[in-house]
Amino acid sequence: MIEFKHVVKSYGDKVILHDLNFTIEDGQFVCLIGxxxxGKTTTLKSINQLIPIDSGKILIDGNDVSQANKAELRRHIGYVIQQIGLFPNMTVAENIQVVPRLLKYDDQQCQEITDRMLGLVHMESYADAYPSELSGGQQQRIGVLRALAANPPIVLMDEPFGALDPLTRDDLQDEIKNIQQQLNKTIVFVTHDMNEALKLADVIIFMDQGQIVQMGTPEEFLRNPANDLVREFLGKHIVDQTTPTKVEDFMRTNPITVKRTRGIHECAELMARRSIDSLIVVDNQKHYIGTVTVADIMHYGRTVQTIEPLIQNTARTVQIGEDAKDSFEYLLSTNADYVIVLHPDQTIAGIITKTSVAQSVAKNLWGEEE
Ligand SMILES: Nc1ncnc2c1ncn2[C@@H]1O[C@H](COP(=O)(O)OP(=O)(O)OP(=O)(O)O)[C@@H](O)[C@H]1O
Ligand SMILES: [Mg+2]
Structure with missing residues (x-):
């Protein structure tokens, strides 16, 4: 766990970090963005003490980093700097072994680490190559491996993929996310690219002028950007509330309905077969009457013959032509499985489910414009 407590850093009379407070849990992938x-790099470098802070405390697993010894910190925290920073006169293997050598691991251990690291990105054949013989993406991979070499539980990465073309960046993002999950690392990853943050982060910390503007999951950012700057960063990812969103645009037609006179067993069997846990009940003219839940059938099924006594009128109904937004909000904020859409004559038009919400969000995020 990494804790920032009232961390302040100034250069001269310019305050760079204002009273930063946050906690990063073990195994989290955290993106610092802004x-x-x-102040992203400054924040990152204060964690491994490349930059001393003026006041406040930074604790790792409860221990103050300013009191830790350097070798201990190097073992504990890997670091990928903002430029790639491979040593040009060292081979790939030697670059990977920098920290293990500093920590006085023996030759055999260093060799094993190199093999294992290169294996992670399928670059075993490049051990003896020099950085200048590698592509930008390959160099970046080695930079990441070098940070991982001493198996630190925490890895700090400062815009590691900033200089790469979009496709290579995409590959490396997948790889780093994979490695993080496989090796269960805590990663603090600086970026100014919201796509990258949304893709990688468990938690995003959005900074502006040395302060945290918003900290939360990608989901929370998308749903509730804290201010205009965050909204600007999110850009096209924000769900456009103005696109046409009538209930009929999202409903599924032909939901399973039953008549009120149906027998208990028949209905229970139907629910089991269709993997649903409630049924919509209609009259002979297909007007909506209510719903019956599997829970009620299990509870009271022995005491009644038909579903009629178990019909409830608690499901949310809306009329064709209404805005879907309210239904979405209702579904997201309750345990309800669906909202029932009715024609003006009260017959069933369809249902809106949580899946409809997801599809609509996806369409807004990635749909038509790209
Ligand atoms: N050694 C220094 N002396 C004086 N000011 C500094 C020093 N290092 C950084 N700063 C200032 O601190 C502020 C924060 O810098 P920092 O490098 O943390 O920003 P950043 O968010 O990483 O930016 P970028 O996205 O450009 O990398 C900047 O205004 C910078 O000019
Ligand atoms: Mg920076």
Missing amino acids: KSGC
Whole structure:
């Protein structure tokens, strides 16, 4: 666990970090994001003591980093700097072994680490190559491996993929996410690219002028951007509330309905067969009457013959032509499985489910414009 407690850092009379407070849990992938100059690199470097802070405390597993010894910190925290920073006169293997050598691991251990690291990104054949013989993406991979070499539980990465083309970046993002999950690392990853943060982060910390503007999951950012700057960063990812969103645009037609006179066993069997846990009940003219739940059938099924006594009128109904937004909000904020959409004559038009909500969000996020 990494804890920032009232961390302040200034250069001269310019305050760079204002009273930063946050906690990062073990195994989390955290993205620090914000405009150039907002203090991301400064925050990152204060964790491994490359930059000393003026006041406040940074604790790792409860221990103050300013009191830790350097070798201990190097073992504990891997670091990928903002430029790739491979040593040009060292081979790939030697680059990977920098920290293990500093920590005085023997030759055999260093060799094993190199093999294992290169294996992670399928670059075993490059051990003896020099950085200049590698592509940008390959160099970046080695930079990441070098940070992982001493098996640190925490890895700090400062815009590691910033200089790469979009496809290579995409591959490396997948790889790093994979490695993080496989090796269960805590990663603090600086980026100014919201796509990258949304893709990688368990938690995003959004900074502006040395302060945290918002901290939360990608989901929370998308749903509730804290201010205009965050909204600007999210850009096209924000769900457009103005696109046409009538209930009929999202409903599934032909939901399973039953008549009120149906027998208990028949209905229970139907629910089991269709893997649903409630049924919509209609009259002979197909007007909506109510719903029956599997829970009630199990509870009272022995005491009644038909579903009629078990019909409830608690399901949310809406009329064709209504805005879908309210239904979505209702589904997201309750345990309800669906909202029932009715024609003006009260017959069933369809249902909106949580899946409809997901599909609509997906369409807004990735749909038509790209
Ligand atoms: N050694 C220094 N002396 C004086 N000011 C500094 C020093 N290092 C950083 N700063 C200032 O601190 C602020 C934060 O810098 P930092 O490098 O943390 O920003 P950043 O968010 O990482 O930006 P970028 O996205 O451009 O990398 C900037 O205004 C920068 O000019
Ligand atoms: Mg920076």
